[in-house]
Amino acid sequence: MAERVLPNEPALDREDEAADALVEQLRGEVRAAGLWAPHVPPEAGGTGTGFLDYAYLNEHIGRSMWGQRVFGCQAPDAGNAEILHMFGTDDQKERWLQPLVGGQIRSFFSMTEPEVPGSDPTTLRTRAVRDGDDWVIDGHKWFSSGAEGAAFGIVMAVTDPDADPHGRATQIIVPADTPGVDIVRPIVVMGHAGKGWSTHCEVRYTGVRVPVSNTLGAKGAGFLIAQKRLGPGRIHHVMRWLGQMQRAFELMCTYALGRETSSGPLSGKQTIQNWIADSYAEIQACRLMTLDAAHKIDGGDEARVEVSAIKFFAAQVLVDVIDRAVQVHGARGLTDETPLASMLMQARGGRIYDGPDEVHRQVVAKRILKAFANGEGWDFA
């Protein structure tokens, strides 16, 4: 990361043809180093050695937004690969999982819709209706990350509107070139439309016909599979955020030591020392909370409270630490002379995607209160 990815960031950020070629070159180096696709085990085509190892690795990969792409474990492909590995049939694995993990194709995950609240996906409107041996899908999605240029999407669609709310939806694999799939536009997110993998797209599905054999897992298991994807996925996000936080922290400390004012370096100012001390404590708290959650998941626990707590806490710390680093850099912090402005822009979405802060706070509070109401109390250990 330090020698090959970070120095190449300005070239990668241009997202032009030269950047695409550079990504491929760096991917080749990662493969040669035996580090390709660390999110899945060798039997799925990766080099993964378990959930915790991957969590630790993400702390380094996450230092650059390009890290995940270079190591072949970028969102949303990594999460899609994990659920294809867990729930896919042999045919689905051969057709979709192998080339996905191999890096020959990309994918997207199409759940959120503009018309209904993404934080309450039981309200989804996209329908898949059975017609003979096919599903016929009609719906409107947005924020389908990476849809531009992807080979297939995993679409969350309501297949049984009368079932209980969490049994209504099914995940269906939809090849992107199926007639009726319209990638309408990459949405401009905080001034950035992106290209290919870095897009967040609006997608319309009109009479999209795919075979029922494209169902991922059981009919009605959409939410169950989404939960399997999101729980560990959130830990991986946060570990990548830890890489971002530490990078911003290092930039802040280094710049504070080097920037001279008439009364001495910025590092001598108490306000800046407070920012450094607060950032240190918050980053360390995030790190230990994340590892605690990761150990619990590794031991077979779902760790719902721990995962939700770290999701909302770390998302705010990420924004705060980068923002302080920007402030220490003054106007330079807003330019592309440091990676901070781009990091801040990327960081803000963390408080919204994979569940907004408010929803995760609610999960934490409700579960803890339930434990108290049952007379169990809460065991912090």
Ligand SMILES: Cc1cc2nc3c(=O)[nH]c(=O)nc-3n(C[C@H](O)[C@H](O)[C@H](O)COP(=O)(O)OP(=O)(O)OC[C@H]3O[C@@H](n4cnc5c(N)ncnc54)[C@H](O)[C@@H]3O)c2cc1C
């Ligand atoms: C960068 C980025 C990438 C994304 N990638 C994908 C993707 O690849 N695929 C995909 O399907 N989706 C993706 N999303 C969408 C994301 O999952 C949704 O934005 C998220 O679930 C929130 O849904 P919403 O935007 O509809 O907000 P809403 O659900 O409408 O919520 C709006 C706001 O209301 C408040 N709120 C909501 N519920 C509560 C509550 N219970 N209590 C208090 N306040 C509440 C929160 O402040 C929230 O931010 C992405 C989003 C971003 C920003």
